[in-house]
Amino acid sequence: MSELTVFNTLTRKLEKFEPVKPDRVRMYVCGPTVYGDSHLGHAKSYISFDLVNRWLKVSGFNPLYVQNITDVGHLVGDAEEGEDKIQKLSKETASEPMAIAEGFTRSYFEDMDRLNILRPHISPRATGHIPEQIEMIQNLIAKGIAYESNGSVYFDVKKFPGYGKLSGRKTDELLEGVRVEIHEDKKNPLDFALWKKAEPNHLMRWNSPWGVGFPGWHIECSAMSMKYLGESFDIHGGGLENQFPHHECEIAQSEAATGKPFVKYWLHNNMVTVNGEKMGKSKGNFILVKDLVKTYDPMVIRFLVLSSHYRSPIDFSAEGLTSAQNGYERLMNVVGPILKFETAGRNELTLPAIRNWFMEFSEAMNDDFNSPRALAVLFNVVKALNTNPEYLVDPAVREELPVFFKLTAGEVLGLLPETRSGKSFEKELETAMNLILELRTGFRQEKNWAKSDLIRDRLTAGGLLIEDGKEGSRWKIKTNS
RNA sequence: GGCGACGUACCCAAGUGGCUAAGGGAGAAGUCUGCAAAACUUUCAUUCGGCGGUUCGAAUCCGCCCGUCGCCUCCA
Known part of the structure; x- marks a missing residue:
């Protein structure tokens, strides 16, 4: 059995994965800012880290997965002066900011559930951890690494020599950047906010040692990840675009506060484009998960995401989705019927051929979660x-194949949601369909094509496909209905 | 301007020094079949953006060039 290797952004190399502590693997992934419905970018990112979580689990690493919910809106437009995103919506819709955040949080979980993404073990809310964030800021001030200025608190980048080690940037180069603006409260333009003073009209506000305000963008991730995972943990994941400045700042404030290495492995997923263009608000080409699942089976979306590596960008197009749909159907045409075989309580892979297949599968997954492979x-x-259909005659094979597919396609890749693997009303539906097919077979034997075709057409229209083969007819549920 | 990623068949996508360049989709021909669907068989890159170099040997390493994309500003 091969060993797990992961691509660490910190070293830009594939590294052998060795947990910080042997008892379990601790993983934190940057969660959504809940000011809108989830789009395909969220889908790719969270399917990717769901895959990581699932593979860690199956390979016995016992993962503890924490993913934040950012319900402090952060700012719209220019970094420091803009309006809070949730506040903006709150004004437009005359709702409580927290009600807006809560609504989109629920919507987020709904969408992720549909994509068969396992929920993180802990989903901490930023607004629920204001004391932890204040405490951490106080600690940084006490160490002389952060300073208060006019009711806000900033991190003094010059006091942390490692700043830039994740994103490969140097502070002097950053200063030459065209877009770094001079800010009068800051000692250095690169310093970033830990705490922001709230203007009188700012809705989301908390008391702090520095007056009424709200936390900076980066501090919640440091405070919450360390609260639940400890000062040094294994994996921190997120989108590529968060490498700088977000993750860079997280490292700075966390390591400055504890004096210990913050995260061992940084994993970043690549971005989504739509018809070759970046998906962005300015382009107006956001595709929401809720809209896409009206036309496509969520498993088709998942299949498409998994058919490219998480570190590669993926382009969503109608053609790509159709291709994924056909591929997924081909897989399910074989896997679906096998899942119905009796496993007779078997739960291990013992047959050489099947063990070998699982080994190949594991090698692909151990190679930095290579889902396409x-x-x-x-x-x-x-x-x-x-x-080789005769292979399926062997009773041992018939018992073990469902175990193999439930493990690989199901537990690891998450492509077999419960409704497909034997829950809900499948038993009852099966009984009814078997009866219909029995009657239809009678018509076919009488060469009553009119009636047999009527049955098939009506069922097809209702989303149930009938296929006549040599050994009788079988049925399945249409993927795209 | 700075940093980084990528360029593999009609489309998507693995492979990163050495057996015949995985796999999926689409296309083509055939088998099966009341029809349909599915499935199966065969077919589909002497070649990996271009040009040089290193090597017994490169899609894989090095250099240059061309092209695409991302980040540097809220963003998964």
């Missing part, structure tokens, strides 16, 4: 089974 292994299995 893992999927290719499954397709090779599908091909092998289709080419």
Whole structure:
């Protein structure tokens, strides 16, 4: 069995994965800012880290997965002076800011559930951890690394020599950047806010040792990750675009506060484009998960995301989605019926051929979560089974194959939601469909094509496909209905 | 301007020094079949953006050039 290797942004190398503490792997992933419905960017990012979480679990690393919910809106427009995003919506819709944040938080979980993303073990809210953030800021001030200025608190970047080590930037180069603006409260233009003074009209506000205000953008992730995972933990994940400044600032404030290494492995997923263009508000090409699942099975979206590596960008187009849909159907045409086989209580892989397939699958996953390769292994299995149908006659094979697919396609890749693997009303539906097919077979034997086709057409229209084969007819649920 | 990623068939996408360059989609021909669908078989890159170099040997390493994208500002 191969060992897990991961690409660490900090070293820009593939590294052997060794947990900080042997008992379990601790992982933090930057969660959404809940001021809108989830889009495809969220889908890719959270499917990617769901895959990481699932593979860690299956390979026995016992992951503890924390993902924040950012419900302090942060700012719209220019970094320091803009309006809080949630505040903006609150004014427009005359609702409580917290009600808006709560609404989008629920919407986020709904969307992620549909994509069969396992919920993180802890989903801490930024607004629920204001005392922790204040405490951390006080600590930084006490150490002389942060300073108060006019009711706000800033991190003194010059006091942290490692600033820039994640994103490969040097502070003097950053200063030459065209867009760094001079800010009168800051000692240095690169200094970033830990705490912001609230203007009188600012809705989300808390008392602090420095007056009424609200936390800076980066501090919540440091405070909450360390609260639940400890001062040094294994994995920190997030989107590539957060490398700088967000993650860079997290490292600075955390390591300055504790004097210990913050995170061992930094994992970053690549971005989503739509028809070749970056998805962005300015382009007006945001695709929401809620809209896409009206047309496509959520598993098709998941399949598409998994068919490219998490560190590669992915382009969403109608053509790509159709291609993914056909591929997913091909996989399910074989896997679906096998899942119905009786496993007779079997839960281990013992047969050499199946063990070998699982080994190939594991090697792909251990290679920095290479899901496209893992999927290719499954397709090779599908091909092998289709080419050698006699293999499926063996009772041991029939018992063990469902175990194999539930583990690989199900537990690891998350492509088999409960409704497909035997929960809900599947048993009852099965009984009814078997009866219908039995009657229809009678019509077919009488060569009553009119009636047999009527049955098939009506079922097809209702989303149930009938396929007539040599060994009788079978049915399945349409992926795209 | 600075930093970084990438360029593999019609489309998507693995492979990063050495057996015949995975896999999916689309296309083509055939088998099966009341029709349809599915499945199966065969076919589909002498070649990996271009040009040089290193090497017995490179898609894989090095250099230059061309092109695409991202970050540097809120963003998954």
